[in-house]
Amino acid sequence: MHCAQKMTHNIYWIGSNDWRTERFENLFPIPNGVSYNSYFIDDEKTCVVDSVDAEIREEYFDNLSHLLNGRDLDYIIVNHMEPDHCQTLLETLERYPNCKMVGNATTFRMFEQFYRTPKPDQYYTVKEGDEICLGKHTLVSYTMPMVHWPEVTCTYEKSTGTLFSADAFGTFGTINGNIFADQTDFIATYEDEARRYYTNIVGKYGPQVQNAIRKVSGLEIKRIAPLHGPIWRTPETIEYILHKYLHWSSYTAEKKGVVIAFGSMYGNTRDIAQQLAKQLSKRGVTDIKIYDVSKTNASYIIADAWKYTNLVTIAPTYNLNLYLTMENFIHELKALNFQNHKVSIIGNHSWASAAMKTMVAHFENDFKDIEIVSQPLDIKSSLKEEDIPLIEKMADDIKASIDAAEIKEVL
Template sequence: MHQVQAIADGIYWIGVNDFVTNRFENIIPIPEGVSYNSYFIDDEKTAVVDTVDALVMDGFLDNVEYLLRGRPLDYIIVNHMEPDHSSSLLTLAERHPEAKLAGSAQALRMFEQFFHRPMKDRYVTTGEKMTLPLGRRTLRFFSAPMVHWPEVTFTYVEEQQVLFSADAFGCFGVLKGSVFADELDYAKQYEDGARRYYTCIVSKYGPQVLAAMKKVSAVPVSCIAPLHGPVFRTEEDIGRILADTARWAKWEPEVKGAAIFYTSVYGNTAAAAQSFAWKLRERGVASVEVMDLCKTDAAYAMAEVMRYSHLVFASTTYNMGLYPLMRHFLTMMGEHLVKDRRIALIGNSSWAPNIAGKVMKELTDTWKDCSLIGEPVHILSAPGPKEEAALDALADAVAADLQAGK
């Protein structure tokens, strides 16, 4: 059964929703699902722009055949070789031996790496100096290296100002009856998914994202068609996703406030973290978030790191080290090159010195332009009067730092 939607005259979304995959990249939970977007250009020459995950290939192949109506497929444009967009590429290429494969030199190399079925006589190596005429339309290419992977290209339809932006401007969440952000209540239903997607998938590559955005700012864009999530066509929606992405790429916090992340075995560190939230409120901090990393997946917590200016980490010591879920979270954030945050630490231990606090400090010390506020608090087993006083002092320091507009 086919399911297609025109996104511009002669250009169609031919993607597929994935309701089945539990974890994107086998690590990030996606209870709201995800879409793999692919596009079809109907011109004198026909073209498919990227494919979909093989898990949901059947619907996609039906869409291609429906729009081809028995005509040959002239081009398969390969903007991104990551398997969520390419694991059905070989099947499509074998079904349509007449189609040329157009991609960056590195994308075409990766095609051979993944499939071990070279098709050298069918390759068209794209680059920024070339255009690919389809008839009434002309395709241009902008290389966007490391906007997730090194081989990535954005493809642009000159006459209609449509930008196929690969993984940039993408989002978790299946599409519901339309592909357009303006028909899907994007702000309510997708913006959080876009932040989580950006933070978990792309945030390590902020400078490369900004470089690619700068390149495409040289051309007018009236429609952005990413590989996941809604298509943007109104000025408002295009403006919002560009502004959101630029802000995230610079790690500019959206909220002046504190997000408290904790791990606790028996609830004592949790009690300290909860108490700290109240202390911040009492000191006039308007935005406070509290997250239990033992209950909430790191992916959701990472998105809150993107949102908040001030981060408080509270953890127990565990087998002479930092509690594993806190270590995992801080390691992930470090690997994603989080920067420009103010940090406060609360560690708990019962017999060793504050190992949790020490390891959290070592991990966060490596983060760029991040600085520690106040004295890290050491809780001996459970917060008592001495610890309460130390938490008060730390809350004073965090609140003062926020009030000073840091």
């Protein structure tokens, strides 16, 4: 059943929601679901901006044929070739054989790689700054390489000031009737999920995100229409999401606080994490988050590690190595280019220590711009009375580093 919504002057949201998929990219839990957004422009020429995941295929085609109302489809703009936006692309081209698929050389190469059905007669190549006039609406293409994938573009519609931004400015979480962020309590509803989406999906590409923001900063943006999550259309919400992206892409902490990530088999290392948290709290530190790396999906811990100034990793030695879920957590952080934060380290071992040294080596050698706060500690099997002063000293050092931290506005 069609369920399209009007976005503005003859531009419609023709996406839908997915509550069923457990994990986005089969990696990141999405307990609040996700939307796949597609847009339809109704003008002398008809145009779709990006197609959708197969999960919402029926809704997309119902919306499209309802709005076309018997007319033909002239263009489909492909800003991003990732399958969650393209699993219905080939079918769109086959249902509407006169439709031109708008993209660049990489877009078309990827299309053929994924869908094994070249459609050269339907390719319409655009370069940076090229315009397509639909009648009253004019679309301008801008490249955004590696704002997720190499072929990515964004498309700016001049008459309405709409930026179709591909995966940029997107978020996990479904659209619940309200397609615009300003119709929701958007900070409460979307901020944490937008940060988790950004850090885990696009976090690796901070410099590319900054380049893309610089590139579009000269445009008069009245609406940002991403491929996931709500549309940003008021000055307040546009400024909010642009500002958040500038902040996140600079790897700068948003808030003073400590994320304690621990791994533990039998509880001894967990006790160390709780003791440190207590000592921090006693010293007036607020916003302390403790996560068990074996329990909480790394995507949540990573999002909070990005947000707060200080991270502490605490883990035991396991078969002469670092405990595996901590190894994995640190590996994921590194893969996302995590940087510009302060880290403290505690290991635990019983006969041949490896955890502490491995964590120190990772943060010293594999990351850039990480300050190690306090002397790393190595506890023997379980926390004892004589260890408490060591934990207190680390708490003192972390507190001092939080006090010295400056939370800078990134403009």
